[in-house]
Amino acid sequence: MTDAVIVVALLLVAASATVAVATRDPERQALVLSVLGVVLAVLFTVLQAPDVGLSQLAVGSAVTPLLLLLTVRKVRRRPRRKEPPP
Amino acid sequence: MNGWILAAALVLAGGVGATLWGVASGPLRRRVIAQNLTTALACPALLLLAQGYDRPSYVDVALVLALLGPVGTLVFARLLADELTGDPPRAWGATWAVAGLGTVVVAILCAVAAPGRATAKLLVTGVLLIGGNVVASRALAGGFGGVRRG
Amino acid sequence: MNRRLRLWLVGVGGAGLAALLVAACLDLPRFGGDRHPYGDRAVRASLSRHTANTISSVNFDQRAFDTLGEMSILFAAVLGCVVLLRQTRDEHRDRPEPAEVARPVRGYALLVLPVALLTGLYVIAHGQLSPGGGFQGGVVAATALHLLYLGADYRALERVRPIGVFEVGDALSAAAYLVTGLAAVLAGTAFLTNTLLPYGTFNTLSSGGTVPLLNAAIGMEVACAVVVLLARFLDQAVEIEQDKGEGEVRAP
Amino acid sequence: MHVLPYLVAVWIFLVGCYGLATSRNLIHAVGCLAVCQSATYVLLLAVGYRDGATAPVFSDVKPGSRPVVDPVVQALALTDVVVGATVTALLLALVVQVAKRHGTVDPDELSELRG
Numbered sequence: 001m002t003d004a005v006i007v008v009a010l011l012l013v014a015a016s017a018t019v020a021v022a023t024r025d026p027e028r029q030a031l032v033l034s035v036l037g038v039v040l041a042v043l044f045t046v047l048q049a050p051d052v053g054l055s056q057l058a059v060g061s062a063v064t065p066l067l068l069l070l071t072v073r074k075v076r077r078r079p080r081r082k083e084p085p086p
Numbered sequence: 087m088n089g090w091i092l093a094a095a096l097v098l099a100g101g102v103g104a105t106l107w108g109v110a111s112g113p114l115r116r117r118v119i120a121q122n123l124t125t126a127l128a129c130p131a132l133l134l135l136a137q138g139y140d141r142p143s144y145v146d147v148a149l150v151l152a153l154l155g156p157v158g159t160l161v162f163a164r165l166l167a168d169e170l171t172g173d174p175p176r177a178w179g180a181t182w183a184v185a186g187l188g189t190v191v192v193a194i195l196c197a198v199a200a201p202g203r204a205t206a207k208l209l210v211t212g213v214l215l216i217g218g219n220v221v222a223s224r225a226l227a228g229g230f231g232g233v234r235r236g
Numbered sequence: 237m238n239r240r241l242r243l244w245l246v247g248v249g250g251a252g253l254a255a256l257l258v259a260a261c262l263d264l265p266r267f268g269g270d271r272h273p274y275g276d277r278a279v280r281a282s283l284s285r286h287t288a289n290t291i292s293s294v295n296f297d298q299r300a301f302d303t304l305g306e307m308s309i310l311f312a313a314v315l316g317c318v319v320l321l322r323q324t325r326d327e328h329r330d331r332p333e334p335a336e337v338a339r340p341v342r343g344y345a346l347l348v349l350p351v352a353l354l355t356g357l358y359v360i361a362h363g364q365l366s367p368g369g370g371f372q373g374g375v376v377a378a379t380a381l382h383l384l385y386l387g388a389d390y391r392a393l394e395r396v397r398p399i400g401v402f403e404v405g406d407a408l409s410a411a412a413y414l415v416t417g418l419a420a421v422l423a424g425t426a427f428l429t430n431t432l433l434p435y436g437t438f439n440t441l442s443s444g445g446t447v448p449l450l451n452a453a454i455g456m457e458v459a460c461a462v463v464v465l466l467a468r469f470l471d472q473a474v475e476i477e478q479d480k481g482e483g484e485v486r487a488p
Numbered sequence: 489m490h491v492l493p494y495l496v497a498v499w500i501f502l503v504g505c506y507g508l509a510t511s512r513n514l515i516h517a518v519g520c521l522a523v524c525q526s527a528t529y530v531l532l533l534a535v536g537y538r539d540g541a542t543a544p545v546f547s548d549v550k551p552g553s554r555p556v557v558d559p560v561v562q563a564l565a566l567t568d569v570v571v572g573a574t575v576t577a578l579l580l581a582l583v584v585q586v587a588k589r590h591g592t593v594d595p596d597e598l599s600e601l602r603g
Binding site: 269290294306316324365366374458462 | 557568570
Binding site: 033048050056 | 489492493496499500503504506507511512513515516518519520522523526527529530533534536537540541542543545556557562565566569570572573576577580583584587593
């Protein structure tokens with residue numbers, strides 16, 4: 001039974017990592033990365049590492065998405081110097 | 087062998103698997119809702135795991151998730167507000183269903199645990215989880231944009 | 237180098253790396269095996285020093301020097317961000333317009349802020365007993381402060397967050413970690429050895445010798461560092477605008 | 489089951505590298521680097537796991553009553569999670585600078601600008 005839950009958590013982590021890379025828009029990627037953080041925390045808990053799980057939750061649930069979205073906002077607001085070719 | 091861990095595995099495989107699908111595809115409004123529901127489903131799973139491993143100290147992880155998960159959703163609601171106002175996400179059915187699951191899990195665990203500090207921590211986690219997720223859904227469904235328009 | 241050639245190179249290199257990594261995985265000790273010589277020794281050492289959370293004991297006692305290195309990386313990263321994101325000469329500050337927030341969200345944020353702050357302090361304080369410690373609790377406490385931005389607006393956050401105090405706090409707590417280590421040298425043992433204080437009673441708040449002190453120093457350092465980092469990014473995203481020039485149109 | 493966790497770590501690492509190499513947006517590339525980082529945590533914790541064991545935290549179990557997993561790798565992963573986040577922040581600060589100086593965050597356009 002403990003093996004089953006480890007396999008479920010591992011597969012969820014692998015799937016969400018793949019999705020995070022495949023999502024090319026940074027705003028949507030921030031959403032997937034926050035899900036990846038939660039799933040990683042669950043994996044760490046089932047691998048009997050609650051300390052690392054806490055660490056991952058603290059960082060991954062709010063701080064990293066906030067940093068990413070603030071960067072997106074700053075970069076988007078900046079006018080493009082080079083016009084894309086028509 | 088251990089029903090608690092089996093229940094947690096089912097919640098993870100069914101619930102979090104589905105929300106992962108939701109966050110991976112579709113329009114932005116569906117993705118933010120799915121992100122919020124991931125938190126709301128992972129937290130009861132962590133509580134069930136703490137009970138299954140017979141380690142009350144693992145509840146701390148669920149407590150931090152119940153606190154910071156909705157905060158993360160509020161971050162998205164705040165900084166993606168411009169994109170969400172035109173097409174506000176509404177998924178009250180799913181939100182209340184997941185909140186109900188959280189309530190049931192917390193109630194069962196409180197009934198099983200001996201009354202004391204552990205029960206108090208469980209109750210705080212449950213209140214934060216359900217309150218936080220309902221407020222976060224409300225914020226996504228136009229909590230910011232609605233006021234600005236009016 | 238054109239795009240197709242690069243993709244081709246990535247494919248070949250990635251395939252080679254994948255083959256090597258998989259071969260290495262097949263040779264690793266089996267997952268869930270019973271042989272963990274370092275782990276067993278770390279647990280014994282931790283118990284002999286009355287620290288209930290072995291991971292904290294490894295971080296702040298047995299490998300405290302390693303944590304000093306991690307802390308320096310953290311400090312340097314924050315310093316780099318502060319330098320990179322400072323206001324340049326061709327930029328000016330715009331007062332952000334006050335954001336309007338729905339009442340339930342505002343109420344939730346103001347209600348949860350003290351709870352989150354308290355949880356952060358609890359996680360730091362119980363670092364040597366239950367899961368948690370300075371690294372995790374510091375981030376939770378720093379996040380709690382930013383509920384003010386989410387529940388009200390950036391000006392409300394700026395009013396309660398004197399950024400200079402947090403920058404000084406960051407430096408002071410890094411210094412506190414070093415001073416605790418040097419105190420051991422003055423007492424006649426090696427740098428960062430845990431021999432300064434009595435080990436105390438197992439599973440109480442004051443157990444573990446210098447572990448709680450180093451833990452608290454790291455907690456303060458991480459909390460200050462995250463606040464300073466987020467402040468710089470918020471400044472850039474919300475307040476700082478580039479001056480008009482070179483025919484560029486400033487976004488409204 | 490005996491090698492599955494290691495293979496998952498390898499997969500996450502390779503997927504992250506692929507994303508880094510093919511990214512058209514520096515912010516997306518930083519996100520892919522975060523994915524690569526998480527591969528190291530999975531590998532470390534998988535190495536330290538022991539069947540049927542519990543966390544080496546003795547606030548609620550008696551020492552010696554149950555087998556415990558390896559605390560050393562957990563300590564390594566724990567500090568790196570938080571420090572890695574600040575390094576991510578440093579990279580994002582660099583991205584902001586690049587956007588300010590060159591007006592684009594597409595690595596291909598950036599190399600054209602240099603040439």
